[in-house]
C-alpha cells in the first residue's frame with residue numbers, strides 16, 4: 157500500500173468528520189492549531205500545509221501495517237492474530253500494595269516504575285485520573301508517582317499530546333503506557349515519514365501497550381452513570397470476561413453492575429473500526445488474565461506478551477529483582493487470546509466494508525494486507 161501523506165484539511169475530512177478519530181492525541185502539540193478538549197480534539201485554526209505530522213501520525217489515516225511490523229519487529233516473531241510474539245506469560249506484582257493500587261496484577265505499574273528506577277527511561281507518560289472520569293496525560297519522573305497512577309480509565313486519554321509536548325523539548329528518554337491506537341500512532345512516528353519530526357521520536361525508549369476491546373465516549377458514559385450514581389462515589393471500573401456481559405463500577409457503597417447492552421451505546425464510535433486488541437506495536441503488551449480458577453483469582457494477574465528485545469530485557473529484570481512473580485500459563489490460554497484478537501479484526505473489517513461499501517476498500521487499512529484480506533468475504 158502506498159502511504160499517502162496529506163495535511164490538516166484531509167485529516168479533518170477523512171478522520172474527524174467521518175467518525176474515525178480515536179482521541180489518541182497524536183495530532184496535538186505538533187502545532188498550535190489542534191487542542192485536546194475533554195476526550196475530543198478540536199481545531200482552533202486551519203492550516204494549508206500539504207503534508208502535516210497530524211495526518212502522517214494519525215492511526216486512522218492510511219496505514220501499512222506490514223511495513224510497520226517489518227520496521228519494528230523480527231519477522232520470525234510475527235503471528236497473524238496478535239502480531240509479534242517473543243514470549244507469553246502470566247505475571248503480577250509481588251508487592252501486594254502495588255496490586256491494591258492497580259487494575260489487575262499491577263504488572264504495568266511495576267514495569268514502568270522499574271524502567272524509571274533503572275534509568276531505562278527518565279520520563280513516564282501515563283493516564284492520570286483527572287476530574288469526572290476524564291483522564292489526562294501526565295508525565296512523571298519518580299517511580300513513586302507511577303504507583304499513584306495505576307488502574308484503567310475506560311475513557312480515551314489523549315496522552316500522545318503529552319508525548320508530543322515532552323518530545324518537543326528534547327533530551328529525554330520517554331516511556332509510555334498506550335492503548336493499541338496510541339501504540340500504532342507511535343509506530344507511525346517511528347517510521348519517520350516527515351523530516352522535521354524525525355529526531356523527536358528517538359526519545360521514545362519504551363512502549364507498554366494495554367489490551368483494549370473498546371473505550372467509552374466520555375459524555376455518553378457520564379450521562380449513563382449520572383442516572384445511577386453520584387460520580388464522586390466512583391472508585392474504579394472493570395470489564396470482566398465476556399461471559400459476564402457487564403461493566404463493573406466500584407463505588408464507596410459497593411459494586412454497581414451495568415449490563416453491557418446498556419453500555420454498548422456509550423462505546424466510542426471509532427472503536428468499532430479498530431483491528432488491534434493487544435497493542436501490537438508495543439515492547440510488551442498487558443491485559444487481564446484468564447485462569448481455570450475463575451475471574452475472582454484471574455483479576456489479580458496479567459497476561460503479558462513480550463514483543464521486542466527491550467521488552468524482554470525489562471521483563472527479565474523484573475523477574476530477577478523478584479518484583480514480578482509468574483505462574484504457569486494454562487494450556488490453551490494463548491490460543492484463546494489469538495481467537496479473541498482475530499475476532500476483533502473480523503469485526504473491524506466487517507464494519508469498515510459496511511462504511512466503504514466496496515470490498516476492495518478498508519478505508520485506512522490495506523485490503524491486500526495478508527492478515528486482513530482473508531477476513532474480507534467475497535472477491536477483493
Ligand SMILES: Cc1cc2nc3c(=O)[nH]c(=O)nc-3n(C[C@H](O)[C@H](O)[C@H](O)COP(=O)(O)OP(=O)(O)OC[C@H]3O[C@@H](n4cnc5c(N)ncnc54)[C@H](O)[C@@H]3O)c2cc1C
Pocket residue numbers: 257258259260261262263264265266268282283284291305306307308309310311312313315333334335366367368369370371372442443444445458
Ligand atoms: C480503554 C481500555 C480498555 C481495555 N480493554 C481491555 C480488554 O478488553 N481486555 C483486557 O484484557 N484488558 C483490557 N484493558 C487493560 C486492563 O484494563 C489493564 O490495564 C491491564 O490488564 C493492566 O493491568 P495492570 O494491573 O498491570 O495495570 P496497572 O498497574 O493498574 O496500570 C495501568 C496503567 O494504565 C494507564 N492507563 C489507564 N487508563 C488508560 C488509558 N485510557 N489510556 C492509556 N493509559 C491508561 C495508567 O496510567 C497505568 O499506568 C483495557 C484498558 C483500557 C484503558
Ligand code: SF4
Pocket residue numbers: 167171172176177178179180181182183184197210213214215216341
Ligand atoms: S491523531 Fe488521534 S486524535 Fe488526532 S485525528 Fe487522528 S485519531 Fe484523532
Ligand code: SF4
Pocket residue numbers: 178312335336337338368369370371424426427430431432
Ligand atoms: S478500541 Fe482501538 S480505537 Fe478504541 S481506544 Fe481501544 S485501541 Fe483505541
